[in-house]
Amino acid sequence: PSPDPDPDTPTTTGGDTDPPPDxxxxxxxxxxxxxxxxxxxxxxxxxxxxxxxxxxxxxxxxxxxxxxxxxxxxxxxxxxxxxxxxxxxxxxxxxxxxxxxxxxxxxxxxxxxxxxxxxxxxxxxxxxxxxxxxxxxxxxxxxxxxxxxxxxxxxxxxxxxxxxxxxxxxxxxxxxxxxxxxxxxxxxxxxxxxxxxxxxxxTLEESLQYLGDELLATGELEGKTIGVVAPDTPGQDEPVEAFAARLQSEGLSVPVVSIIGCAGGTTCDIGVLDSVGDMLDAGIDVMFNTLNVVSLPGYVNEMVTQGFEPGEVQFYQSDFNSHAGDLVESKVVQFGGEAAGELYNGSIIIDDANTGFVNDPTQxxxxxxxxxxxxxxxxxxxxxxxxxxxxxxxxxxxxxxxxxxxxxxxxxxxxxxxxxxxxxxxxxxxxxxxxxxxxxxxxxxxxxxxxDATHRMVFNYPCPGIAFDELNTCITNAENDEYRLVNQ
Structure with a gap:
């Protein structure tokens, strides 16, 4: 529904001579x-x-x-x-x-x-x-x-x-x-x-809120061991740490929360080796990784290097650092290779974006x-x-x-x-x-x-429909899932 107007809205809004809605x-x-x-x-x-x-x-x-x-x-x-x-x-x-x-x-x-x-x-x-x-x-x-x-x-x-x-x-x-x-x-x-x-x-908080709201409602995180990764980019690590604290307050196991250093720039790779090692030692089987487009591929590739196998970890994303788009997600395969793509395959994305429609020949x-x-x-x-x-x-x-x-x-x-x-x-x-x-x-x-609404999507490698790129990656809309209003 449309919001109630602010009482300070200019009285000239729309113009006195504008025609009525047609x-x-x-x-x-x-x-x-x-x-x-x-x-x-x-x-x-x-x-x-x-x-x-x-x-x-x-x-x-x-x-x-x-x-x-x-x-x-x-x-x-x-x-x-x-x-x-x-x-x-x-x-x-x-x-x-x-x-x-x-x-x-x-x-x-x-x-x-x-x-x-x-x-x-x-x-x-x-x-x-x-x-x-x-x-x-x-x-x-x-x-x-x-x-x-x-x-x-x-x-x-x-x-x-x-x-x-x-x-x-x-x-x-x-x-x-x-x-x-x-x-x-x-x-x-x-x-x-x-x-x-x-x-x-x-907002960064809303992206993580909508993600958390749905996953807590479905119960799919219960019994899981969760790892959380954030960059130290100004204004980004605090929302992610608050998200991890929310999961912990719900009784979920979140043994590893890693803040990856960016040295004031865009590439965030300081501490990746230790972070991945901590994830492996903790036996995490769910990961929330909010690193940006130039940093996520290196992290996933390091997971492959240290021994994570396809199917061992369920990744979840929102649009935090634009992860609800094909351009960003495809970089995991472009720079991590086939093994990284296989590990990241099936990553679930919850956001308002309708990215999956371009990979769906029926739309x-x-x-x-x-x-x-x-x-x-x-x-x-x-x-x-x-x-x-x-x-x-x-x-x-x-x-x-x-x-x-x-x-x-x-x-x-x-x-x-x-x-x-x-x-x-x-x-x-x-x-x-x-x-x-x-x-x-x-x-x-x-x-x-x-x-005002979100839904569920999935990153695929290989792509089951119309591929986004020559690497054969794509984001598709999740099966049997529809948009849901938020903040109602």
Whole structure:
């Protein structure tokens, strides 16, 4: 259900002359159930909520005037901070996602050229690139924060390629600027953001909470010996340690909780040998390993080296460090080889992501995803399809499309001459929002992330359906499993 509106919502929200919702524009999700209920909450007549177009032309506001830094009579500043994923190629961890900067630019250009901007204000979309490797990553991200918020007066900062660490607080707390990002962050960051932090993925705590809620409810951890692994990345080890403590408080056996050192960088491998040895000595048969994309393969490979056999350990994952995606999970096989893949095969993932649909020949791409990619291609963007092997370009375009539309809706709903505070208030009161695959999601006061439902998936090696890559890996939706609402 849609949240109750905040009493401080601008009185100009939606505009006094906007037409009433048109039921003929409503989208009926063929999946029915909670998906159909979710769609009923949308006003598809809104210029930034149609299902068949990125936006619709609408009248410009009269008597526009500058209100705040970044908001002039004719433009609004939005800055994308892009993590240079291509840097991973230098260490063999290429992450093909297309060209995110071209995507952000294309959708902003479409708004300006085809829809008249937002109430007559053009979107001035600019970009900042940041490194993903090295010991100074967090410092470089903080520098990008300052450039975006102080030098460019961004009203909204966005990221679709991963952005973590204290630089998030630099944006939302220090600079008091909206940050719409794809990757989950610690709940503490949201609490300190004043409602300016919005994430597509669950917070780190939520990811582990949803994972724990389901596994405790099913009882599948009873009688198991559990090992937990976390990186010492700022803000990440604390949620994982709290998760381990929760399992222990439920009477479960968790003899090993390992914090792996990252030396202030991205690669976390300090203490791996001892950690795996401790796991082996303890006889663990369940593992929660939250290491990132460049660190998990080495850990699993070390497990193989020290004697763990396929079937001895059941791995469980959430979207903590993006483990609900094919790109991340496939790296276990790419860099660990066949033996690592066989050990990791059958890893269970509980998250909101619908990763498994692209590996299922019985499912068709979702309408919103297709609209986003068609729009990108119409603006000269690269052609991506839902079934491209080894790349997530299609998903990246869908995600960029969704994130920018959320920001544009907030700007529109804030009225004819919005202040930064008006846009912030409108943002937290958006209610249902479109995300890739039409998954139930919403933004509401006090709600740190968008997802409203989760389900169960499985990592497979070898893949039983349409493989994600030439390595024959894939994530599939678990059999006889359906999406379930969370936080109800």
């Amino acid at each position: 039921d003929d524009l409503a989208y009926e999700d063929p999946r029915g159930g909670l998906f159909a209920d979710f769609q009923a909450g949308f006003d598809r007549s809104h210029p930034f909520q149609p299902i068949d177009a990125f936006c619709r032309p609408h009248d410009p506001a009269e008597n526009r005037e500058a209100t705040d830094p970044g908001i002039t009579a004719d433009s609004i500043e939005i800055v994308q901070i892009r993590s240079q994923l291509e840097d991973f190629e230098g260490i063999g961890f290429g992450i093909p996602v297309g060209d995110p900067t071209a995507m952000w630019t294309a959708f902003a250009d479409f708004v300006n050229e085809e829809c008249g901007g937002v109430r007559g204000r053009m979107i001035n979309m600019t970009h900042i690139d940041v490194a993903v490797l090295g010991a100074e990553v967090d410092a470089q991200r903080r520098t990008a924060c300052v450039e975006a918020t102080e030098d460019r007066n961004a009203v909204i900062v966005t990221n679709s390629t991963g952005f973590q660490g204290t630089a998030v607080l630099c944006i939302v707390e220090g600079a008091e600027t909206i940050f719409i990002t794809t990757q989950g962050v610690p709940r503490e960051y949201y609490d300190r953001s004043g409602g300016r932090l919005i994430t597509v993925s669950p 068709s791409p979702y309408t919103f995803n297709e609209m986003c990619n068609d729009t990108y291609q119409a603006m000269g963007g690269e052609v991506h399809t839902a079934y491209d092997e080894g790349t997530s370009g299609y998903g990246m375009a869908s995600g960029v499309c969704a994130q920018l539309r959320i920001g544009l809706r907030a700007i529109y709903d804030a009225g004819d001459n919005p202040t930064r505070a008006d846009i912030e208030t409108a943002l937290v009161n958006l209610g249902p929002v479109d995300l890739p695959d039409g998954l139930p999601a919403s933004i509401a006061p006090g709600k740190p992330s968008m997802p």
